[in-house]
Amino acid sequence: MAQMNMIQALNSAMDIMLGRDHSVVVLGEDVGFFGGVFRVTDGLQRKYGEHRVLDTPIAEGGIVAAAIGMGVNGLRPVAEIQFADYIYPAYDQIVSELARLRYRSAGEFFAPVTIRTPCGGGIRGGQTHSQSPEGVFAHVSGLKVVMPSNPYDAKGLLISAIEDDDPVIFFEPKRIYNGPFDGDPNKPAVPWSTHPKGDVPEGHYTVPIGKCEVVRAGADVTVVTYGTMVHVCEAAARAAGIDAEIVDVRTMVPLDVETLVTSVRKTGRCVIVHEATRFGGYGGELSATIQEECFWHLQAPILRVCGWDTPYPHAFEWEYFPGQARVATALRAVMEAA
Amino acid sequence: MRPSRLHIPKHHSRPGEKPDFSYLELSPAGTVARPDINTRVRDMNGLAFELVRVIDEQHRAVGPWNPHLDPSDLQVALRHMVLTRAFDERMQRMQRAGKISFYMRSLGEEAVAVAQGMALRPTDMLFPSYRQQGLYVVRGRPVLDLMCQLLSNTRDMCKGRQLPVMYHWRDGNIFSISGNLTTQFPQAVGWAMAAAIKGTDDIAASWIGEGSSAEADFHHAMLFASVYRAPAILNIVNNQWAISTFQGFAGGEHRTFAARGPGFGMAGLRVDGNDFLAVYAVTQWAAERARQGFGPTLIEHVTYRGAAHSTSDDPARYRPKDDYENWPLGDPIERLKGHLIGLGEWSEERHAELAREMDQRVQASWKEATTYGTLTEPPRLDPRLMFEDVFKEMPEHLKKQAAELRAELAGK
Numbered sequence: 001m002a003q004m005n006m007i008q009a010l011n012s013a014m015d016i017m018l019g020r021d022h023s024v025v026v027l028g029e030d031v032g033f034f035g036g037v038f039r040v041t042d043g044l045q046r047k048y049g050e051h052r053v054l055d056t057p058i059a060e061g062g063i064v065a066a067a068i069g070m071g072v073n074g075l076r077p078v079a080e081i082q083f084a085d086y087i088y089p090a091y092d093q094i095v096s097e098l099a100r101l102r103y104r105s106a107g108e109f110f111a112p113v114t115i116r117t118p119c120g121g122g123i124r125g126g127q128t129h130s131q132s133p134e135g136v137f138a139h140v141s142g143l144k145v146v147m148p149s150n151p152y153d154a155k156g157l158l159i160s161a162i163e164d165d166d167p168v169i170f171f172e173p174k175r176i177y178n179g180p181f182d183g184d185p186n187k188p189a190v191p192w193s194t195h196p197k198g199d200v201p202e203g204h205y206t207v208p209i210g211k212c213e214v215v216r217a218g219a220d221v222t223v224v225t226y227g228t229m230v231h232v233c234e235a236a237a238r239a240a241g242i243d244a245e246i247v248d249v250r251t252m253v254p255l256d257v258e259t260l261v262t263s264v265r266k267t268g269r270c271v272i273v274h275e276a277t278r279f280g281g282y283g284g285e286l287s288a289t290i291q292e293e294c295f296w297h298l299q300a301p302i303l304r305v306c307g308w309d310t311p312y313p314h315a316f317e318w319e320y321f322p323g324q325a326r327v328a329t330a331l332r333a334v335m336e337a338a
Numbered sequence: 339m340r341p342s343r344l345h346i347p348k349h350h351s352r353p354g355e356k357p358d359f360s361y362l363e364l365s366p367a368g369t370v371a372r373p374d375i376n377t378r379v380r381d382m383n384g385l386a387f388e389l390v391r392v393i394d395e396q397h398r399a400v401g402p403w404n405p406h407l408d409p410s411d412l413q414v415a416l417r418h419m420v421l422t423r424a425f426d427e428r429m430q431r432m433q434r435a436g437k438i439s440f441y442m443r444s445l446g447e448e449a450v451a452v453a454q455g456m457a458l459r460p461t462d463m464l465f466p467s468y469r470q471q472g473l474y475v476v477r478g479r480p481v482l483d484l485m486c487q488l489l490s491n492t493r494d495m496c497k498g499r500q501l502p503v504m505y506h507w508r509d510g511n512i513f514s515i516s517g518n519l520t521t522q523f524p525q526a527v528g529w530a531m532a533a534a535i536k537g538t539d540d541i542a543a544s545w546i547g548e549g550s551s552a553e554a555d556f557h558h559a560m561l562f563a564s565v566y567r568a569p570a571i572l573n574i575v576n577n578q579w580a581i582s583t584f585q586g587f588a589g590g591e592h593r594t595f596a597a598r599g600p601g602f603g604m605a606g607l608r609v610d611g612n613d614f615l616a617v618y619a620v621t622q623w624a625a626e627r628a629r630q631g632f633g634p635t636l637i638e639h640v641t642y643r644g645a646a647h648s649t650s651d652d653p654a655r656y657r658p659k660d661d662y663e664n665w666p667l668g669d670p671i672e673r674l675k676g677h678l679i680g681l682g683e684w685s686e687e688r689h690a691e692l693a694r695e696m697d698q699r700v701q702a703s704w705k706e707a708t709t710y711g712t713l714t715e716p717p718r719l720d721p722r723l724m725f726e727d728v729f730k731e732m733p734e735h736l737k738k739q740a741a742e743l744r745a746e747l748a749g750k
């Protein structure tokens with residue numbers, strides 16, 4: 001075991017896969033010599049060479065298209081999109097091509113591409129460095145969509161993603177790269193060494209794609225969340241004195257319905273929390289699925305706590321961000337209902 | 339048979355190595371011919387490979403591209419460049435002091451925005467990237483207003499919604515800056531097409547970095563501009579770096595960026611971006627060409643990003659510390675200053691006085707700007723503003739969310 005922050009854990013996952021599997025290549029803007037603007041690929045080019053860790057032109061559509069072509073030709077590309085906010089020039093390649101290649105060729109062609117991309121706010125990045133577009137990709141048939149909330153999961157899930165023959169969009173909540181964040185920007189930053197999930201095995205291991213995790217058992221209400229918001233919800237429940245069962249979704253697609261349903265049937269209440277905008281967001285899918293499976297066990301309507309339906313505003317970051325207060329309001333509301 | 343092998347663009351020098359700019363193809367000042375503005379593209383392909391320069395080693399203005407500007411205009415240009423730099427320097431320091439969240443300097447590239455801003459008409463529409471703050475200075479927007487944007491304060495033109503430096507100015511005909519690279523390039527072409535459809539003689543100009551020319555939107559801009567002969571000037575500011583990647587990774591290793599002009603059937607010009615007179619002259623040429631219906635021009639400005647990419651960047655990790663000092667095209671302010679002194683129209687004393695004056699103006703503006711609030715100190719903008727302008731009229735679901743936020747804030 002070693003102490004790792006999320007950056008080191010992700011770096012370790014790629015390091016291990018580059019070492020084990022000669023078909024693995026890493027590509028993206030500034031990922032090679034520089035090691036990535038968040039340093040996630042630091043040292044990989046030095047170790048594995050310029051032909052396996054490639055700096056690319058600034059062309060997200062080109063990066064994903066080239067990754068697809070490499071994937072078809074037997075490589076296992078790990079592409080970085082520098083910020084999730086800049087993934088849209090690649091949207092056509094992801095949606096029309098990457099997601100459907102296996103289907104339209106009746107299984108003859110596929111591209112085992114992993115697309116890593118930092119997402120989420122809380123870093124004063126304004127609207128083009130803060131978005132959480134997981135719902136936009138979860139809506140596309142043929143893509144696996146993942147978002148870890150801690151270093152241990154980050155490494156295990158990234159190895160699973162690289163080994164997976166299906167395309168995986170791998171979102172990295174950048175606010176928690178260096179430490180868990182409970183939603184209070186005025187508190188001093190906390191490193192991952194203070195958190196049990198900052199203990200990460202140095203070698204190869206996997207965390208399965210398609211499995212939620214109950215990160216806190218509780219009796220009163222199920223909180224379904226992922227990414228940075230896992231930590232915000234833990235703190236909010238603690239502060240509100242509510243015995244919440246907190247489920248970290250980890251994988252948006254495919255969704256582990258069973259873990260969610262088991263929990264909500266037990267608690268009879270559910271609050272869904274994500275940082276992304278609410279309207280048409282992934283929380284709607286979670287809510288509908290849980291309602292279909294748990295209707296007769298519910299003692300209150302399922303509530304969603306999300307970012308507001310606006311672009312991410314620079315000056316109002318903390319009024320926008322669904323912090324502890326907004327989460328606690330929803331927790332109290334479901335507890336008071338019925 | 340030899341198997342194929344991937345080519346990786348060569349970096350000329352890395353940290354700890356000697357700066358090496360031998361890859362740069364330079365033409366001596368005054369040697370590049372100036373064709374008539376109605377010349378067919380195929381008859382002037384060479385312009386895309388040479389380097390238009392006017393100010394020579396002895397600070398004289400030489401050759402057919404000399405725009406013969408009045409010394410008083412050159413003094414104005416110097417003022418604009420010195421103010422731009424003073425503004426950049428102080429904003430960089432304010433970011434370091436934690437007063438603003440982010441900043442991007444244009445150190446070493448001031449001549450591009452200032453000369454082009456001056457060569458265009460106020461009614462021409464500008465679609466800049468984040469590194470042409472000089473355009474705002476030329477068009478007369480007080481630095482106070484720019485500072486208020488940087489501070490996201492109560493006088494912020496963006497109403498707190500945008501990252502620092504993402505200005506806009508409708509009345510000054512400067513389009514809203516996007517954080518997403520290259521999107522403005524084809525939009526500028528659309529604006530220019532509209533000018534032609536409407537039958538005005540306004541033109542559009544847009545700027546991207548050389549790194550940004552890799553995006554597909556670059557191709558869209560070039561093709562639409564060329565197909566419709568849109569009255570537009572498309573500028574690639576080749577400052578050699580795109581964050582950590584060298585211009586070779588954007589395709590500059592074997593071919594100039596200007597050469598993409600003729601590739602699309604469009605005029606392509608390569609200019610010394612640190613030579614105010616040369617940038618002014620080529621812009622004037624391209625503007626007249628566009629205005630009179632002879633079509634768009636792609637201009638590559640050869641310059642150097644003297645500063646870090648942004649306040650989030652550390653260039654010591656990827657280029658020699660003394661790279662900029664060894665840049666062969668010098669400093670744009672020093673070069674124009676030298677030229678004016680050579681003309682007998684300027685002196686070191688006057689220059690020092692100007693620098694002091696601009697610095698004081700920046701300081702006074704900053705003092706005033708902070709009285710309208712900062713990111714962390716009152717007065718603050720009303721958070722409800724975040725829900726406005728998503729749509730022209732606020733729909734019900736946003737009204738509801740605005741009310742929820744009000745309750746949330748009241749509960750604190």
Ligand SMILES: Cc1ncc(C[n+]2csc(CCOP(=O)(O)OP(=O)(O)O)c2C)c(N)n1
Nearest residue numbers: 086469517518519547548549550579580581
């Ligand atoms: C679509 C998109 N991809 C990536 C980025 C991140 N990014 C911001 S600036 C930059 C480098 C741009 O370099 P260049 O075009 O040469 O302009 P310069 O900064 O040198 O002026 C990158 C990669 C972005 N803003 N938008």
Ligand SMILES: [Mg+2]
Nearest residue numbers: 547548579580
């Ligand atoms: Mg550049």
